[in-house]
Amino acid sequence: MTQQAAGIREVIERFMKERFDAKAEKLATDDPKYQALVEQFQRDTWLNDAARRITRLQVVTHSLKPIHPYAKGSNLYVPPESLAKHQTVGSHALPAGFDGDVVGDAAALDVYKFLKLEYDSKSLLERVLEEDDELARALSDNAEQSQAWMKAFAGITEPRGEHASHTLAKQVYWLTGEDAVDNDDFHLLAPLYATSLAHQVFQTINHDRFSEAAKEARKAKREGKLGEQEVHDYPDIAAQKMGGTKPHNISQLNSERGGNNYLLASLPPRWNVRDIRPPLKVESVLSDPGIFGWRKEVRSLVNDLKRFLETNPNTDMHIRDLRDDYTAMILDELALFTMQMHELSPGWSADENCRLSMEEAFWLDPGRAQDDSDFREARNNTDWPGEIRRRFANWLNKALGGKLPLGDVEFRHWHQELVRDASHQRLLDSDRRWMKALMDDLESIDDWEEEGNE
Incomplete structure (x- = not known):
């Protein structure tokens, strides 16, 4: 046996020993179950069983269940190097060490973990698909037996039966000819979910958002310092949940992501019509008149409302509607x-020049919660929306003051108007969804780190 084959065999036997130790940990050596495990984890016995169970699994790059969880059509394994190259982002752009997904019987996932073992920076699955002679030597001293196992393991990338779609899968008629009324000029497409690409995107975005290097880069940017790493931002990102409380029913990679699949914003450009600067060196944006009150449109509206109220209007429906x-x-x-x-x-x-109260910082700078754990915890445990409504009502009372005798009644009215305002509520609802997604992401990352340390 060559040195490389011996190294691969050592990796295989270490894997089997670790699994045996985990299962036999609480069994006495004279227990019949212990002896059964000893026989089960003999190399030839375990490999023979793994080759049998491999038919319950399929390694894929494109899967169907994310399209519909009850669809039963084909999944595909399409190596990136086999795809046509073009400028649009797609599975063809995946790196050499991309993660293949696995679908099928979760009880057979230990076989997939076996094929994910690496020796000399190459997985056993890659070696199986390359018909690697060194792996064949490592599996068995019997060449005929090792070739049979290699063939069985290679089948994990093959769909079961002929390619087929399903009534619950999505299908699209794509015009390939010139005549849109000629059925023969259409090709029927059955889209699959690019699960390997989605996982690569998920890992990249999480690294850009939550890694220590990314946090340091954003800190350097805030402080106006040079940093070695670029800052990557993903505005208006959303997460699609797949699989509900059982994300493993969709696929292995979906389970590793906790069911989260990122959706990048597809929105028209937003034009900044004015130079917006952070409100530094002020105690409050809702002081009198304050940064908010000095805005041209706000001053104009407040003055118009003030003049209207100073006329001492009656309280009929038309007047109330105009005030509202x-x-x-x-x-x-x-x-x-x-x-x-x-x-x-x-x-x-x-920023050291920011003098706003924490409630106003929570309101106007929610993104800080992404990297600042103390800020995030305080924000989650503070009724800052209630404080902002109180400050707004106080501000408007003072802005309309002077000749008008405004007091607690008017304060409660402005306060309630903000509570009922649809735009204000939409912003709060959006904020709650964003914070929940952020907390879920952080919790998932903590779980991955704990699993990685086990």
Whole structure:
């Protein structure tokens, strides 16, 4: 046996010993179950059983269940190097060490873990598909037996039976000819989910968002310092959950992601019509008049509402509607101001020149919660929306003051108007969804790190 074959065999036998030790840990050596395990984990016995069970699994790069969990059509294994190269991002762009996914019987996943073992930076699965002679020597001293196992293991990338779609799968008629009324000029496409590509995207985004290097790079950017690593940002990112409470029913990689699959924003460009700067060196953006109150549109609306109220209007329905229209427009400006502050680079409120109260920092700089754990914990445990509503009502009372005798009644009215405002509620709902997704991501990362340390 060559040195390389001996090294591969050592990796295989170490894997089997680790699995044996885990199963036999609580068994006495004279227990019949212990003796049964000893026989089960003899190399030839285990490999023969693994070659039999491999038919329950399929390694894939493109899977069907993410399209519909009950679809039963074909999944495909398509190596990136076999795909046509083009400028659009696709599975052809995956690196050499990409992660293949696995679908099928979860009880047979130990066979897939076996094929994921690596020797000399190459997995056993790669060696099987390359018909590697060294692996064949490592599997068995009997050449005929090792070739039979190699052939069986290679079948993990092959679909069972003929290629087929399913009534629950998506299908698209694609015009390939010139005549849109001629059925023969269409090709029927059955899209599959590019699961290996989705996993690579997920890992890349998580590294760019949560790795220590990425956090240091964003910190350097906030402080205006040079950094060795680029800062990558993914605005308006969303996560699609697959599999519910059982993400492993979709696939192995989906289970590793906790069912999370990132969706990048596909939105038209947003034009910044004014130079937006962070509100530094001020105690509050809702002071009198404050940064918000000095905005041209806000000043105009407040002055119009003030003049209207100073006429001492009666309280019929038309007058109330007009007052409420002015209030609604001011609230629209508040929502616009909030969104513009959210456009700033996250973490601006950590600047030493920022004097805002923490509640206003929680409101206007939510992105800081991504990297600042203390900020995130305090934000989650503070009723900052209630404090912002109180500050807004106080601000508007003072802005409309002077000749008008405004007090607690008006304060409660402005407070309730903001509570009922649809734009304000949409922003809060969006914030809650974002925070939940962030906490889920962080929890998933903690779980992966714990599993990696085991």
